[in-house]
Amino acid sequence: xxxxxxxxxxxxxxxxxxxxxxxxxxxxxxxxxxxxxxxxxxxxxxxxxxxxxxxxxxxxxxxxxxxxxxxxxxxxxxxxxxxxxxxxxxxxxxxxxxxxxxxxxxxxxxxxxxxxxxxxxxxxxxxxxxxxxxxxxxxxxxxxxxxxxxxxxxxxxxxxxxxxxxxxxxxxxxxxxxxxxxxxxxxxxxxxxxxxxxxxxxxxxxxxxxxxxxxxxxxxxxxxxxxxxxxxxxxxxxxxxxxxxxxxxxxxxxxxxxxxxxxxxxxxxxxxxxxxxxxxxxxxxxxxxxxxxxxxxxxxxxxxxxxxxxxxxxxxxxxxxxxxxxxxxxxxxxxxxxxxxxxxxxxxxxxxxxxxxxxxxxxxxxxxxxxxxxxxxxxxxxxxxxxx
Numbered sequence: 001x002x003x004x005x006x007x008x009x010x011x012x013x014x015x016x017x018x019x020x021x022x023x024x025x026x027x028x029x030x031x032x033x034x035x036x037x038x039x040x041x042x043x044x045x046x047x048x049x050x051x052x053x054x055x056x057x058x059x060x061x062x063x064x065x066x067x068x069x070x071x072x073x074x075x076x077x078x079x080x081x082x083x084x085x086x087x088x089x090x091x092x093x094x095x096x097x098x099x100x101x102x103x104x105x106x107x108x109x110x111x112x113x114x115x116x117x118x119x120x121x122x123x124x125x126x127x128x129x130x131x132x133x134x135x136x137x138x139x140x141x142x143x144x145x146x147x148x149x150x151x152x153x154x155x156x157x158x159x160x161x162x163x164x165x166x167x168x169x170x171x172x173x174x175x176x177x178x179x180x181x182x183x184x185x186x187x188x189x190x191x192x193x194x195x196x197x198x199x200x201x202x203x204x205x206x207x208x209x210x211x212x213x214x215x216x217x218x219x220x221x222x223x224x225x226x227x228x229x230x231x232x233x234x235x236x237x238x239x240x241x242x243x244x245x246x247x248x249x250x251x252x253x254x255x256x257x258x259x260x261x262x263x264x265x266x267x268x269x270x271x272x273x274x275x276x277x278x279x280x281x282x283x284x285x286x287x288x289x290x291x292x293x294x295x296x297x298x299x300x301x302x303x304x305x306x307x308x309x310x311x312x313x314x315x316x317x318x319x320x321x322x323x324x325x326x327x328x329x330x331x332x333x334x335x336x337x338x339x340x341x342x343x344x345x346x347x348x349x350x351x352x353x354x355x356x357x358x359x360x361x362x363x364x365x366x367x368x369x370x371x372x373x374x375x376x377x378x379x380x381x382x383x384x385x386x387x388x
Contacts, residue, residue: 013043015077019050022070026060028053044085047077051093058100067104071097071111079118083125090115090125094132102139109136109145122159127166130156131173138177147174147186150193168197168209175212184220191216195232206234214238214247215272218279224286224324227251227347242268251347254290255283255308284309288321292329292343300336311336 024030030053054074057067078089093115097108116129130146137146147153153174162170171194178187191213198206214235217223229235229247238244242265249258262269262276269276284307291298291306300314307317318338321327326344331337 012077012080015073016043016046016050019070019073019077020046023050023053023056026056026062028056044081044088047074047089048092050074051089051096054093055096055100058104064104064107068107068110071107072114075111075115075118078115083120083123086119086123086125091128094128098132098135105136105140109133109140109142112136113146124160127157127162127170131170134170134173134177138173138180141181143174143177143181143183143186147177149186150189164197168194171197172209175216179216184216185222188213188217188220188223192229192232195234198234200233203233203237207238210234210238211243211272214243215274218246218250218274218282221278221282222324224282224289224326225344225346243272250283250286254287254306255280258283259308284317285321285324286346288317289324289326289343289346292321292327292340293345296340298338298340300338303338 020030030049051074054070057070062070074093078086078093081089094112097112100108112129112133116126116133119126119129133146134143137143171190175187175190175194178184178190191209194209195206195213198209210232213232214229217226217229226247230251235244235247246261246265246269249261258279262279266276269279287306288303291303295302300311303309303314303317304311307314309317314336315331315333318329318331322329328341328343330339330341332339
């Protein structure tokens with residue numbers, strides 16, 4: 001057990017000296033200044049020495065508590081410096097933790113969180129710290145501890161605002177972490193936000209990001225409505241390529257169309273990391289939803305033929321479809337039918353807008369008839385009263 005510096009009411013210089021002694025006691029090759037000069041320059045230099053050799057604690061017999069104490073002590077000193085002097089320490093400190101042995105990742109993440117919240121809210125250095133936090137959280141399967149949605153992310157970096165490049169790099173790393181944690185729905189949302197950062201002029205440079213966005217959405221077992229991706233500029237740039245054709249199938253087409261596509265693009269499906277069997281499962285649900293938008297009632301035979309399954313499996317897929325909340329209905333197992341109560345269109349274009357227009361026009365006409373009938377009743381009652 002090493003002697004971890006715990007600071008009460010001592011100067012910054014003394015805190016740094018204690019850290020130097022601690023590093024030296026752990027076997028670090030570190031030079032101690034004999035004159036013990038307490039100028040600001042010497043304090044900065046000594047803290048730099050501590051950060052340079054602090055990884056000695058990761059390769060010795062130190063316990064997790066020892067390492068935690070050392071890192072917390074370093075953080076407590078860093079945040080005492082004026083903001084303009086922090087960068088020279090924060091970036092090397094983050095680099096040390098990012099390249100340290102992974103067995104202490106949880107401790108590194110806690111130290112970075114402490115540093116992040118210890119920095120002024122307007123400090124641009126918070127970006128560097130948060131970026132490393134995301135990397136560690138992804139490895140630890142604890143992304144929820146650092147990323148809680150785009151709204152909160154924006155609040156954390158309101159001022160100063162991140163540059164477009166910084167935001168894109170951060171969103172890519174968040175996406176990677178969410179995929180590592182199997183949070184596919186959130187990962188898809190992050191990729192959509194990333195693609196929104198591109199303009200007409202830069203859309204062509206977003207090819208990789210656009211493909212990741214599409215594959216993430218297709219791989220997510222809980223994402224079924226995908227038409228919003230087609231309007232993104234970087235996705236439009238992929239028109240004519242297999243990845244865009246595949247997305248279009250999941251947006252508008254049926255299982256039969258997907259199976260035909262797969263026959264000619266088997267290697268492509270594998271190369272982008274998608275599972276053919278899972279694609280079939282999702283396309284069956286999408287095909288069922290498609291059927292439901294076109295019919296008020298479906299027979300089990302119709303469903304089985306459209307989904308390429310036995311009639312004995314129909315109920316299973318109907319239940320899965322209802323669970324998506326994009327489909328509602330009532331099954332009649334005796335007569336092998338399903339009455340459709342409601343179904344959400346997979347895409348919303350001119351045809352769907354026309355349907356909405358027709359429904360609203362009918363509704364307005366019905367209201368006018370009700371108003372006319374009420375007026376007739378009121379007029380009749382009034383005449384009865386005045387003539388009595």
